[in-house]
Every structure is written in structure tokens, then in C-alpha cells.
Amino acid sequence: MALEANYGMVGDFYTQNFTTTHTGDGDTLILNLGPQHPSTHGVLRVVVELDGEYVKKAEPVLGYIHRMHEKMGEVKTYLQYLPNMGRVDYLHALGWNWAYVGAVEKLMGIEVPERAEFIRVITCELNRISSHLLWWGAYLLDLGAFTPILYAFADRERIMDILQMVTGSRLTYCYYRFGGVSADIGEKFISDLRAFLAQFKARIPMFHELVTGNMILRGRCVDIGVLPVEMCRRYGATGPVLRGSGVAYDVRRFEPYSVYDQLDFDVPVGKAGDAMDRYDVRVAEMVQSVRIIEQALDKLPEGPFLNPDLPDRFIPEPGEVYYSVEGARGKIGVYIVSDGSPKPYRLKLRSPSFSNLSLFAELSQGTLLGDAISIMGSLDLVIPEIDR
Amino acid sequence: MATLGQTIKSLWSMVVGMKVTGIEFFKPKLTVHYPRKEVDNLGTYRGHCDLVAREDDPLTPKCIMCGICVDNCPSGCLSLTMHVVGEGKPRPAGGAGELMLAQEVILPGSIKKAPPTGKAERVLDSFRLNYNYCSLCGLCVQNCPVSSLAWSREAYLVGRSRQEFEFDLLARLRAKAASSQGVKAA
Ligand code: SF4
Ligand code: SF4
Numbered sequence: 001m002a003l004e005a006n007y008g009m010v011g012d013f014y015t016q017n018f019t020t021t022h023t024g025d026g027d028t029l030i031l032n033l034g035p036q037h038p039s040t041h042g043v044l045r046v047v048v049e050l051d052g053e054y055v056k057k058a059e060p061v062l063g064y065i066h067r068m069h070e071k072m073g074e075v076k077t078y079l080q081y082l083p084n085m086g087r088v089d090y091l092h093a094l095g096w097n098w099a100y101v102g103a104v105e106k107l108m109g110i111e112v113p114e115r116a117e118f119i120r121v122i123t124c125e126l127n128r129i130s131s132h133l134l135w136w137g138a139y140l141l142d143l144g145a146f147t148p149i150l151y152a153f154a155d156r157e158r159i160m161d162i163l164q165m166v167t168g169s170r171l172t173y174c175y176y177r178f179g180g181v182s183a184d185i186g187e188k189f190i191s192d193l194r195a196f197l198a199q200f201k202a203r204i205p206m207f208h209e210l211v212t213g214n215m216i217l218r219g220r221c222v223d224i225g226v227l228p229v230e231m232c233r234r235y236g237a238t239g240p241v242l243r244g245s246g247v248a249y250d251v252r253r254f255e256p257y258s259v260y261d262q263l264d265f266d267v268p269v270g271k272a273g274d275a276m277d278r279y280d281v282r283v284a285e286m287v288q289s290v291r292i293i294e295q296a297l298d299k300l301p302e303g304p305f306l307n308p309d310l311p312d313r314f315i316p317e318p319g320e321v322y323y324s325v326e327g328a329r330g331k332i333g334v335y336i337v338s339d340g341s342p343k344p345y346r347l348k349l350r351s352p353s354f355s356n357l358s359l360f361a362e363l364s365q366g367t368l369l370g371d372a373i374s375i376m377g378s379l380d381l382v383i384p385e386i387d388r
Numbered sequence: 389m390a391t392l393g394q395t396i397k398s399l400w401s402m403v404v405g406m407k408v409t410g411i412e413f414f415k416p417k418l419t420v421h422y423p424r425k426e427v428d429n430l431g432t433y434r435g436h437c438d439l440v441a442r443e444d445d446p447l448t449p450k451c452i453m454c455g456i457c458v459d460n461c462p463s464g465c466l467s468l469t470m471h472v473v474g475e476g477k478p479r480p481a482g483g484a485g486e487l488m489l490a491q492e493v494i495l496p497g498s499i500k501k502a503p504p505t506g507k508a509e510r511v512l513d514s515f516r517l518n519y520n521y522c523s524l525c526g527l528c529v530q531n532c533p534v535s536s537l538a539w540s541r542e543a544y545l546v547g548r549s550r551q552e553f554e555f556d557l558l559a560r561l562r563a564k565a566a567s568s569q570g571v572k573a574a
Contacts, residue, residue, distance in 0.1 A: 080462035083525035147409060154418050161429055168434030168539065174525040182530055183432070210408045215398035 028056060035064045042383030046360075048372070055372050058364045060357055066387040073336075073347030078104055078178070078314040081347070086172035088349060089385040091131040094124045095327035097176040102257060103323035103334040104178050108316045115303040116180035117259045121296045123163060123175065123185075124325075125289040126193070129200070130159040131328035132282045132289075135380045139279070140211060142377040143220045148211050155203060158196050165189050178314060179307030190297060197290050204287060212283070221276035225363055225375035228273065235362075236355040239330025240281045241379055245273035251326035263295050275378035282380070315342050329353050329380055351385040426544075434524045435542035439515060439561045440535060446565035449558065450536035453510045457528035457537060463521040466528060469513040512558060519545075519553040 029050045035043040043064035049057040069088055073081050085100045086093035098120060105112060112120075133156045137149030160170045166183045167175040175182055211217050232242045242249055250267045252260040268284035270277025318340040324333040330352025339345040356379045364372040420427055439449040453470045529537045547553055 076462055079460060079527060082527065083462055083523040151412075157418070164429065165432050168432050168526065169524060172523075174523070177530070182526055206408055210405050213401045214405055215401050 027051060035061075042381075044357075044381065044383045044386070046376075048364075048369070050369060053368050053370075055364050055367055055369055058361050058372060060360060062387055064387065065384050067384070069388040070347055070349055073344050075343065077342045078316070078344065081344070082177075083172075083174045086169075086174050087384065088351065088388060089327065089329070089332075089353070089382045090172050091134055091382055092127055092328040093171070093173040094120075094127040094175060095325055095332050097173060098124055098258075099323055099325045099327075099332040099334045101176045101178055102325060103321050103336050104314065104316070106323050107319060107321040107336060107338060108178070108311075108314065110179045110310065111307055112180055112258075113304045113307055114259070114301050115184075116305050116307075118296045118300045119166075119181050119185055119305060120176060121259060121263070122193070122293050122300075123166065123181075125292045125296075126159055126163060127173070128328045129286050129289050130156045130163075132286050133159075135282060135328075136207070136279075139377040139380075140217070142373055143217065145211060145214075145217070148207075151203075151207065151210065155200055162189065162192050162196060165192070177306060179310045180305050182306070184305040190300075193293070194297065197294060201287075201290060204283070207283065212279075218276065220370075220374050221279055221378070222274060223272070224275045224371045225367070225378060226272060226274045227359070227363060231359055231362065235359040237330070237359055238352050238355065239327065239380075240278055240285065241330065241356045243268065244270040244278035244281045244378075246271055251324055251331050255324065257323075257325060259296075262299070263292050265292050275374055278378045278380075313342065315340070324350070327352060329382060329385070330356065349388050351388060353379075353381050353383075353385040357381055357386055430541045430543055433539065433541050433543055434526060435540040435545070436517060436519045436522060436524070436555065437528050437537045437557075438540040439557045440538050441561055441565060446569070447562055449512065449515070449561055450534045451512055451515065451532075452534055452536070453512055454533060456531055456533065460527045460531050462525060462527065463523055465518045465522045466516065467518075468515045470510045471513060473509045473511060514559075515557045517555045517557050519555060520550050 031048050031050055032045060033048060034045040045061040045064065047059050047061060048055050067087070069084055072084055076084075082097075082100070085096040088096045104110070133152040137152030137156075140148040163173065164170050166181075166185050166189060167173045168183075169175075227237075227241070227245045229242075229245050229247055231237075232245050232247065237245075238249065246269050248267045248269045251257070252265075253267050265288045266284075268281050268288065270281050316338045318338055320335070320337045322333060322335045324331050326332070331350065332352060333348075333350030335346075335348040335350070336344050337346040360376060360379060364375050367375065439451060442448050442450050451468075453468060455468070458466045458468060529539060545553075
């Protein structure tokens with residue numbers, strides 16, 4: 001009977017996943033975390049079954065912010081789909097911008113001028129720093145420390161000011177174009193950026209002093225949510241979550257796109273795979289991003305920022321293409337099937353947060369509820385990216 | 389002994405953290421208190437798009453009514469009506485009707501080639517923007533063949549109803565031109 005109910009998908013999520021597997025000794029408590037819970041970063045709902053303070057079972061429920069991005073790709077033209085990309089992951093909008101324009105450029109064989117490639121590297125890495133900064137502040141907020149987010153936002157605001165100079169927006173950027181970017185970076189952008197980088201490098205040791213060494217934080221992170229590499233592989237985890245477990249996989253290094261092969265940077269990895277390692281990896285990545293931006297600024301060539309010989313209309317030949325970039329949360333992939341019409345026949349978005357969230361159910365099993373919150377925060381989830 | 393060392397270390401980590409906040413306490417304020425002060429970096433800010441007037445005639449936009457912006461807009465925000473001199477009756481250009489009832493995504497196949505500017509006998513009757521749907525993507529501004537659209541720098545736009553965000557850009561342009569002429573005359 002129970003099996004039947006499951007296969008026939010009768011009832012709501014709770015009935016399907018909890019009543020049939022309920023241990024039935026009457027001592028467990030079912031609790032909803034979210035969709036409006038301060039520690040779930042957006043509209044994510046997790047149903048947890050608690051035995052005292054221990055999590056017996058946790059099931060994420062998706063779909064609260066589903067906007068049918070993939071379906072929208074099928075009804076809009078290639079050009080018209082551009083603004084959607086800033087809304088998939090609003091914290092690393094330029095990463096998604098890049099994955100999509102990269103895919104269309106590959107499909108149509110559009111060349112990108114070198115200056116544009118460097119501008120993309122600079123802005124995308126800057127966006128990555130701002131995304132990691134927000135994660136840093138929000139994660140510590142989850143763990144009960146309010147002050148750090150104000151420090152993170154002081155720097156993040158400056159990044160947004162700099163990015164606003166060229167993109168015109170502060171969050172949901174729509175800046176990259178097929179064959180380049182939509183605006184050139186000027187003298188003011190470069191001088192402001194250099195000033196910011198110099199100042200930001202001095203701020204990172206301050207961040208460490210402020211919290212990284214703090215014993216309360218270490219108590220909440222060290223040895224919490226130890227993620228074995230094997231589990232990462234099973235769920236397809238990428239980005240800092242995977243690197244925290246010691247696998248140095250970074251798309252920028254292993255499938256270098258754009259001009260990343262000309263730039264020198266390290267891929268920071270953790271050892272134990274606990275929440276603290278994921279924390280360290282992200283902070284170290286900010287330092288690496290600063291390095292990348294500095295090199296890209298030094299090497300920035302002159303020339304056009306947009307391919308001058310673009311076609312009037314973007315209608316690719318029939319075919320399929322996959323293009324992936326390294327986003328702040330992991331590997332972003334865009335897969336397009338073209339049937340030769342002005343709109344994609346099928347468009348698939350591979351979002352890193354989806355895989356990273358999937359392992360939460362297994363990882364949080366048997367932990368304390370407070371630790372489960374810490375684990376969820378350390379995965380750096382962006383909910384709109386999970387619900388495409 | 390080990391526990392004592394641990395405790396001292398824990399307490400010290402707090403002191404170090406407090407030192408950082410202590411120093412920050414005496415630093416100048418970073419936030420801009422909005423109604424009393426405004427930010428000054430709106431030079432490249434994307435407000436809603438706005439029509440650009442001809443150099444020789446501040447009352448007429450550069451627009452040649454090709455409909456590219458109307459066709460390209462992913463959200464169907466833009467619509468324009470025009471008439472050809474001698475015909476009299478206004479008619480919609482670029483495939484979209486004058487009324488913005490449903491958001492419709494239009495194929496760029498309907499894009500007409502831009503007519504040569506010199507021979508333009510078309511007169512723009514209205515140019516509407518439904519800002520409620522606009523995603524500020526910039527496709528209209530960047531793809532206009534005669535640069536007739538530009539960003540307004542409107543960052544502080546507020547309204548009480550949806551209708552307040554349905555703009556007639558042609559009327560806006562004329563009002564702006566009239567007010568600047570008024571300033572000049574005065
Ligand atoms: S693209 Fe430019 S010229 Fe063409 S209709 Fe729009 S505003 Fe007018
Ligand atoms: S900015 Fe984009 S959404 Fe807004 S009117 Fe222009 S094309 Fe349409």
C-alpha cells in the first residue's frame with residue numbers, strides 16, 4: 001500500500017516522503033524549514049524529521065521560485081533570451097551571461113575580440129568576488145554573527161559601483177553580447193578598480209582577524225558536514241563545494257575558455273571537506289580573483305570591445321552546442337539545440353546549486369539541527385538557480 | 389592545562405575580533421542617507437529608455453520608425469504608431485499594435501529594413517514604453533540604427549499605480565524640449 005502511494009505519487013510532498021517512511025515510534029517531530037525561513041536564503045523549503053535535536057531525515061522541496069527559464073528559451077529568439085541570464089543566479093549574473101553568449105558564439109562561430117575577452121574576465125571575476133562576499137556575510141549571519149555582513153557589504157557596494165559604471169545595473173546584469181560586451185571599460189573604471197583591489201587586499205587579513213580565527217565560528221564549522229569526494233561525485237557537486245573536499249577541479253583550469261590559459265592563478269582546495277574547508281576555499285578564491293583581475297588589467301589589449309562584423313540576425317545553423325564556465329557556485333553549463341530557426345529548439349541550463357543542494361539530504365542526516373543550518377549555508381545555495 | 393590554553397586562545401580570538409570592530413567604530417560613515425543626500429554615480433545608470441531628439445529639432449526624435457526596438461524587446465514593452473504623410477491615418481509599426489494588452493514576443497523575421505533617413509516621409513504619432521515589463525536589458529538602446537534611444541538616468545522613480553509607469557516617450561521628449569526652451573527664453 002505504501003509503495004503504491006509512492007509510485008502513484010498520491011498526496012502532497014509530505015505524504016509521499018514522510019508518512020510512509022515515518023518510523024512511527026511517535027517521538028519524532030516534523031519541521032518545515034522555509035520557504036520563509038531566515039536561514040534558507042530565499043524560497044527553499046526543507047522538510048526535516050527530527051529526533052530530539054538530531055536530523056533523521058531532510059528533504060528539500062523545490063519549485064517555489066520556478067520561472068520556466070528553459071521553456072522561455074524556446075519561445076524567445078537568441079537575442080531576446082539574454083536578459084534571462086542575469087536572473088538565473090542573481091549573485092553571479094555575469095557567469096551566466098558568459099555561459100549563454102559563449103554557447104551561442106560557439107554555435108554560430110562568432111569571434112570575440114581579444115579586448116572583449118579580457119573585459120569579460122575582469123568583470124566576471126569582480127562579480128565572483130562580490131558573490132563570495134555576500135556568501136561570507138550571509139553564512140556568518142546564519143551562524144549568528146551579525147557584524148561581518150556589514151563589512152562584506154562595504155566592499156560589495158564598491159564592487160557594484162564599479163560594475164555599474166559599465167553594465168548600468170547593480171545586480172541583474174545584462175552586459176555581455178554575442179561577440180563581445182555592450183560597453184567598453186574606460187580610464188575611470190580601471191583607476192577605480194585598481195584602487196579597490198589595493199584596498200581589498202588589505203581587507204582580507206582583517207576579515208580573518210574578525211571572524212576566521214574566532215572560536216565560536218570554528219566550533220560551528222570544523223568537522224561539521226564532512227563531505228567525502230565520493231559523495232561529491234555521486235551528486236555532481238562542483239565549485240567550492242567540490243574543491244573544499246580536496247578535488248582541484250576548476251573549469252577555468254581544466255577546460256580553459258576565453259583567455260584563462262594566459263593567466264596565472266591557483267585553484268585553492270581543502271583537505272577535510274568540512275564546512276570550514278569550504279569557507280577557506282571561498283575566501284582564498286577571492287584572493288585568486290584579485291590576482292586574475294590584476295593580470296588581466298596589465299594585459300588588457302587595445303581594440304574593439306564588440307565584434308564589428310556581427311550578422312544582422314542571430315539565426316544559427318542546425319546543430320547542438322554545450323558551453324560551460326566556472327561560476328561562483330560551480331560549473332555553469334548551457335546546452336542549446338538549434339533547428340535552424342530564430343529560436344532555440346531546446347535550451348538546457350546546468351546549474352551548480354541544484355547538484356550542490358541535492359547532496360544536502362544525505363549530508364545532513366544524523367547531524368544536529370544547528371549543524372544542518374551550518375551545512376546548508378556552507379553549500380552557498382542560490383535558490384533561483386535551483387528552480388530554473 | 390590543555391583546556392586552560394584552549395580557553396585563553398578562544399578568549400583571545402574574541403579580543404582580536406573586537407579590536408577590528410573597535411577600530412571601525414571611529415571610521416567615517418560609508419552609507420549615503422538617501423533623502424538628505426544622493427549618490428553621484430548615475431552617469432551610466434540604466435534608467436528606462438528615452439527618445440533622443442534630432443540635433444536640428446529638439447521637438448522631433450531621431451527615430452526613423454523601423455521597428456527594430458519593438459521587435460527586439462524581449463518583454464514587448466515598446467510600441468509605436470506613425471502615419472505616412474498624405475495618408476493621414478495612424479497605424480502601428482513593427483508588427484505590434486498600439487495597445488499593450490498582452491506581452492507578445494515577436495520574431496525578428498518581421499523586422500523591416502531601415503528606410504534611408506533622407507527620404508523618410510513617415511511621421512511618428514506616439515512612442516510608448518510600458519516600463520512595468522522592462523527588464524532594462526539594453527537591447528532596444530543598443531540596436532537602434534540611428535541611436536534614437538538612450539538611457540534616462542531615472543534612479544528615483546516612484547509611483548502609486550501601474551499606469552504611472554506607462555510612458556509616452558514622444559510626449560516626454562516634447563515636454564523636456566519645451567521646458568528647456570522655456571529656461572532658455574527666461
Ligand atoms: S530602433 Fe530606433 S529608429 Fe527604429 S523604431 Fe526603435 S527608436 Fe525608432
Ligand atoms: S531595455 Fe529591454 S526590456 Fe526594456 S524596453 Fe528596452 S528592449 Fe525592452
